[in-house]
Amino acid sequence: xxxxxxxxxxxxxxxxxxRLCGGCGATIxxxxxxxxxxxxxxxxxxxxxxxxxxxxxxxxxxxVPFMHNAFENSASNxxxxxxxxxxxxxxxxxxxxxxxxxxGGDGGxxxxxxxxxxxxxxxxxxxxxxxYNNEAYMNTSVQRSGATPFGADTTxxxxxxxxxxxxxxxxxxxxxxxxxxxxxxxxxxxSNWKDLVTxxxxxxxxxxxxxxxxxxPCFRGWRYPAExxxxxxxxxxxxxxxxxxxVENGVWKFTSKPSxxxxxxxxxxxxxRFAHLFQDKNKHLLEKxxxxxxxxxxxxxxxxxxxCEGEKPSAPKSAPNTAS
Amino acid sequence: xxxxxxxxxxxxxxxxxxxxxxxxxxYPITPQTEIVMAFSQMAANGLVDTELIPxxxxxxxxxxxxxxxxxxxxxxxxxxxxxxxxxxxVLYIAAGLRLPIVMHCVNRALSAPINIHGDHSDGMGARDxxxxxxxxxxxxxxxxxGIMAIRVAEHSxxxxxxxxCQDGFITSHAIEGVNILDDADVKKYVGEYKPEQPLLDIKxxxxxxxxxxxxxxxxxxxxxxxxxREAKRQLPAIFAEFxxxxxxxxxxxxxxxxxxxxxxxxxLSSTCGTARMIVDELRDKxxxxxxxxxxxxxxxxxxxxxxxxxxxxxxAVLDRxxxxxxxxxxxxxxxxxxxxxxxxxxxxxxxYIYGLGGRDMDEAQLRNIFNETLENAKSGKVKKLVNYSxxxx
Numbered sequence: 001x002x003x004x005x006x007x008x009x010x011x012x013x014x015x016x017x018x019r020l021c022g023g024c025g026a027t028i029x030x031x032x033x034x035x036x037x038x039x040x041x042x043x044x045x046x047x048x049x050x051x052x053x054x055x056x057x058x059x060x061x062x063x064v065p066f067m068h069n070a071f072e073n074s075a076s077n078x079x080x081x082x083x084x085x086x087x088x089x090x091x092x093x094x095x096x097x098x099x100x101x102x103x104g105g106d107g108g109x110x111x112x113x114x115x116x117x118x119x120x121x122x123x124x125x126x127x128x129x130x131x132y133n134n135e136a137y138m139n140t141s142v143q144r145s146g147a148t149p150f151g152a153d154t155t156x157x158x159x160x161x162x163x164x165x166x167x168x169x170x171x172x173x174x175x176x177x178x179x180x181x182x183x184x185x186x187x188x189x190x191s192n193w194k195d196l197v198t199x200x201x202x203x204x205x206x207x208x209x210x211x212x213x214x215x216x217p218c219f220r221g222w223r224y225p226a227e228x229x230x231x232x233x234x235x236x237x238x239x240x241x242x243x244x245x246x247v248e249n250g251v252w253k254f255t256s257k258p259s260x261x262x263x264x265x266x267x268x269x270x271x272x273r274f275a276h277l278f279q280d281k282n283k284h285l286l287e288k289x290x291x292x293x294x295x296x297x298x299x300x301x302x303x304x305x306x307x308c309e310g311e312k313p314s315a316p317k318s319a320p321n322t323a324s
Numbered sequence: 325x326x327x328x329x330x331x332x333x334x335x336x337x338x339x340x341x342x343x344x345x346x347x348x349x350x351y352p353i354t355p356q357t358e359i360v361m362a363f364s365q366m367a368a369n370g371l372v373d374t375e376l377i378p379x380x381x382x383x384x385x386x387x388x389x390x391x392x393x394x395x396x397x398x399x400x401x402x403x404x405x406x407x408x409x410x411x412x413x414v415l416y417i418a419a420g421l422r423l424p425i426v427m428h429c430v431n432r433a434l435s436a437p438i439n440i441h442g443d444h445s446d447g448m449g450a451r452d453x454x455x456x457x458x459x460x461x462x463x464x465x466x467x468x469x470g471i472m473a474i475r476v477a478e479h480s481x482x483x484x485x486x487x488x489c490q491d492g493f494i495t496s497h498a499i500e501g502v503n504i505l506d507d508a509d510v511k512k513y514v515g516e517y518k519p520e521q522p523l524l525d526i527k528x529x530x531x532x533x534x535x536x537x538x539x540x541x542x543x544x545x546x547x548x549x550x551x552x553r554e555a556k557r558q559l560p561a562i563f564a565e566f567x568x569x570x571x572x573x574x575x576x577x578x579x580x581x582x583x584x585x586x587x588x589x590x591x592l593s594s595t596c597g598t599a600r601m602i603v604d605e606l607r608d609k610x611x612x613x614x615x616x617x618x619x620x621x622x623x624x625x626x627x628x629x630x631x632x633x634x635x636x637x638x639x640a641v642l643d644r645x646x647x648x649x650x651x652x653x654x655x656x657x658x659x660x661x662x663x664x665x666x667x668x669x670x671x672x673x674x675x676y677i678y679g680l681g682g683r684d685m686d687e688a689q690l691r692n693i694f695n696e697t698l699e700n701a702k703s704g705k706v707k708k709l710v711n712y713s714x715x716x717x
Binding site: 040042044055056057058060062063064067068069070072073076077081082083084085086090091093094096098115116122 | 346347349373374375377378379380381383384387388389390391392393394395396397399413414417523524525526529530531532533534535536537540
């Protein structure tokens with residue numbers, strides 16, 4: 001992978017001047033993903049912040065072909081684009097090698113677009129699907145989604161006199177995607193840029209459907225100061241709230257792991273969406289969240305400790321099995 | 325030219341084989357299923373080099389069609405009923421983005437109650453979506469309109485998606501002799517698809533599907549409506565060229581014994597075949613009866629309908645769909661609006677809702693409708709404006 005100086009010299013494909021917020025995590029995620037390929041790329045997006053803020057007619061912030069169709073169909077729309085490419089290339093009408101990239105927020109991916117994503121993965125389109133995950137419907141004022149974590153106060157899972165925010169845990173979308181047995185699926189976030197760009201490079205270079213779930217903090221919805229976006233992402237990694245993993249040809253792997261996981265309250269505390277959990281009466285909920293994080297971590301430890309042959313995936317590839 | 329024994333579904337598939345589109349994205353649903361099955365087999369046998377997208381829903385079918393056509397590929401699909409309903413959102417997007425997708429719609433009733441048979445409830449609900457709609461009487465028309473639709477949709481002054489409709493089961497599953505044009509002639513007639521600004525033109529990147537607010541949205545919707553009006557202006561020439569090519573005599577509407585008709589039925593699709601027979605029967609009795617078949621329903625052929633009906637003493641408009649809350653079915657309100665705003669002379673026009681859920685429209689019902697229309701002609705008044713034919717009330 002290129003170093004940071006080289007990455008900084010890659011021409012921007014999403015230019016400045018768009019209307020996304022200063023401090024928006026999604027913008028950083030998109031720019032880092034686009035650093036993952038030097039090939040021509042065609043970008044699609046679901047309805048959401050990214051799409052409405054970068055394309056207000058007659059302007060566009062995209063220097064590459066960009067298409068928006070609707071909310072739930074980023075994956076099926078790009079399935080059409082990619083198949084058209086295949087058809088036209090076969091007929092010699094297109095010569096270039098083009099990469100296809102579909103974006104969706106967590107609402108457009110975990111919830112309303114899950115079926116379209118599943119179809120895209122199962123049919124085997126040569127598309128990288130990236131979920132820029134800010135854990136709620138931020139474009140329409142912070143409604144809960146299937147990606148919203150337990151306890152979060154959103155406008156449709158509000159904390160009130162008798163309720164304490166969302167009462168369900170978030171979906172494990174990365175596992176759902178991995179269950180399609182696609183060649184590459186990963187989780188990443190913007191604070192660990194080297195990890196994210198490497199994953200994007202891998203995904204772009206892989207033949208077949210690939211997926212990256214990028215945690216992209218949103219200061220409006222999470223309610224922390226706008227300048228702390230990257231810090232929030234880092235806390236998500238350091239507390240084990242957002243494990244950096246990849247699943248390559250069925251093999252689960254931590255790509256980076258904190259030496260010791262910080263307590264989850266360090267991630268929760270700076271965010272006003274969790275403020276109600278810090279009342280004395282809700283101490284048990286904080287404990288419950290720590291337990292959820294621990295359990296998920298243990299689940300990933302189990303998955304990463306074996307391959308299908310029962311081998312340690314971390315064993316060096318060059319070491320042949322000579323035991324006998 | 326050869327003649328094949330084909331159902332309506334297989335007539336549609338045969339036209340698709342000859343068109344050989346770049347991409348087909350479709351999801352199976354009764355009674356359209358045969359189209360998807362037969363076309364998949366053609367692809368499996370190498371009779372077409374189309375790339376298939378076997379999507380997981382109709383919503384994704386239309387979404388993939390939009391992506392594919394926007395990318396620069398000639399794209400087709402087919403659906404029915406609930407499938408069209410599930411596509412609804414994306415139908416409007418296909419039209420709004422001005423993508424000339426061609427779709428076979430095998431008309432079927434909408435749930436509930438669930439029913440798999442033919443009526444026009446599905447197609448009628450999509451009449452304001454910006455799609456051109458052609459309603460076919462039989463398998464022969466399905467085949468020919470299926471070919472012509474490519475030229476309609478892709479016409480540089482139109483660029484609107486086009487739906488070729490046929491009656492579920494009545495047409496889709498009945499075998500008829502269908503005259504088939506030569507492969508090479510069809511290939512030449514449809515030509516190459518040459519989009520002006522395909523998404524895959526990476527040297528000239530474009531943004532498609534942008535958000536437009538109060539300052540631009542209205543203009544783009546106006547342009548789409550204007551394209552539909554332009555389609556109305558261009559269609560006669562497209563039909564004329566197709567007729568020259570195929571040796572047929574298609575037009576936006578088909579008039580049967582209308583020159584001196586005093587009473588007439590106006591209808592769409594397969595019912596017109598039976599209605600023509602009743603017209604002959606009445607003519608034998610010295611009654612000046614006629615039939616107007618509306619082939620192109622969107623854009624609505626206002627001038628043609630008015631010209632065909634202007635000397636009538638009474639007219640009955642048949643709707644194989646109910647709009648429940650309006651004064652009569654969708655075709656009726658269109659016809660009334662055309663006639664009453666373009667003719668000084670008023671004559672009685674009545675509406676008959678019929679055949680919902682595939683109930684037969686038989687000869688007795690059509691005779692009865694003509695009889696009641698004759699009474700309206702005599703009295704100069706509409707006895708009953710909105711009627712239901714063939715239902716137990």
